[in-house]
Amino acid sequence: MEQLTVQGLVRLMGAGANLVCVVTDNERRTEAIVGQATARLKGAGSPLVWTCTDGFTRDGTVVPGTVDPVAALDHALAHPAPLMTLFKDLSWFWSDNPYVIRKLKEFAVRARGKAAVVLARDESVPAELREDIVVLGQGLPGIGEITAFLGQLKEREPVLAAACAGHPGLMDHLVVAAQGLDLVDIERGVRALRNVPEAAGHEMVRSLFETKQAVIRRSGIMEFVANDTAPEQVGGMENLKAWMERREQAFGLESIASGAALPKGILMMGIAGCGKSLFVKAIAARWRLPLIRLDMAAVYDGSFGTPESSLRKAFRTAEAVAPCVLWIDEIESGISVQGFKAEGGPASRLLGSFLTWMQEKKAPVFVAATANAIEMLPAEIIRKGRFDEVFYVGLPDAGAREDIFRIHLERQKADSARFDVPLLAGSTKGFSGAEIEQAVLSAAFEARADRRTLTQQDVIVAVSRTVPLSVTMAEQIKKIEAWAFKRAVPAAGKF
Secondary structure, eight states, X not given: OOBOOHHHHHHHHHTTOOEEEEEOSOHXXXXXXXXXXXXXXXXXXXXXXXXXXXEEEETXXXXXXXXXXXXXXXXXXXXXXXXXXXXXXXXXXXXXXXXXXXXXXXXXXHOSSEEEEEEESSSOOOGGGTTTOEEEEOOOOOHHHHHHHHHHHHHHOHHHHHHHHHOTTHHHHHHXXXXXXXXXXXXXXXXXXXXXXXXXXXXXXXHHHHHHHHHHHHTXXXXXXXXXXXXXXXXXXXXXXXXXXXXXXXXXXXHHHHTXXXXXXXXXXXXXXXXXXXXXXXXXXXXXXXXXXXXXXXXXXXBTBOHHHHHHHHHHHHHHHOSEEEXXXXXXXXXXXXXXXXXXXHHHHHHHHHHHHHHHOOSOEEEEEEESOGGGSOHHHHSBTTBSEEEEEOOOOHHHHHHHXXXXXXXXXXXXXXXXXXXXXXXXXXXXXXXXXXXXXXXXHHHHHTTSOOOHHHHHHHHHTOOOHHXXXXXXXXXXXXXXXXXXXXXXXXX
16 A cells, blocks of 8 residues: 655646545554645645534634534535545545435546545455555654654753763664654654653663554554563574574574564474564564564454454554564464454455465565464465574473573572482473473562472472473373474474
């Protein structure tokens, strides 16, 4: 979908396109762009802005008798050209009102030197209008627009001007931190420090990151994940770690972190609790990239708009924040063979949107997807070319279990040298990393409750009380392992 710009809107008017629908979440920014485009039209004056409460207004003056949408369109048709009109609420009326649709079609045919810009929540334009209307998107601002806006904001906000004066390179850091934010949110993040005397540059950057976290969280389908996980905190998975290191050797860590040589992505499937999500965090931290989690279940249930529009919004946000890691956890909960067969149209459109974006995306977005039941995914998802590699994460072997025990013992402030770690690893054959972690946590709780230090006996008792998933779900795990054999690269061991 083409994005709304000042130049693009002027070009459309020059080409005779007088009916435009803009899919937007930010009325203020869209209105500003329409105002800038109108200023380039000789003799057009200010745009007429229509709302369902006031009708048409221009420069604060209400035009009487234009609250009804049909009457407003009649007024626009009778008004002398050139004219730019902005309808903020018209999309609420056109779905079941044949009079509005007919009047819009008449406007498209009869209006010369005039344009009507209609704001909408999604792309669901009535079928009767599709031949007459141009649909544009209102994406998040790019680097150039953010830089220009921050320059204007520096002139208005003394706190930003003072911070930039004390830190010459601050503006570049602020531009990077502001990627993925709308202009109004950038301004809100800067203004949050008005009452902080002599706000430092790092406080400005942190304020923008906190604003970004709040905005992404508010979308309902995405979450900005605070992350400091290192690969050393993940036991085993030597093949996955080697895959990362080879990319770093080939392209350089700085090139990857800047997005210049960021790989396409990986798909990790396997048994629950074996560290797939943890390793996604390790990738983002190692490559110094922001981590954004996409909830596919929330996308699919339609609570935040149609699944297709929610998915497109998520992709636009990820591309605006890029370079970044887009973490799709349990991807099969939103895209699966069963859903594709049962749902038909919606599921196929969602799958098509995802596949097209994965194939055509130009922005440096590293997609890290995890799945517990990869056999539920359509073949189109897992074929070579969508992801750089498909890894199978199985139950940890003895060496990996030793690493996991050491990591979690150290987290409990216990000296792992005082424990017979090989013995503990041998007694937990078939345990997942999450089950080993929980055993150590349970042992640490019992020791803390008795006001004493953690001992090996505490851990052994906790292990003896645990029934691992490999026992309770033995048949399902064997099925997963059989599917992954020769179909995916093992995350650990030889291949």
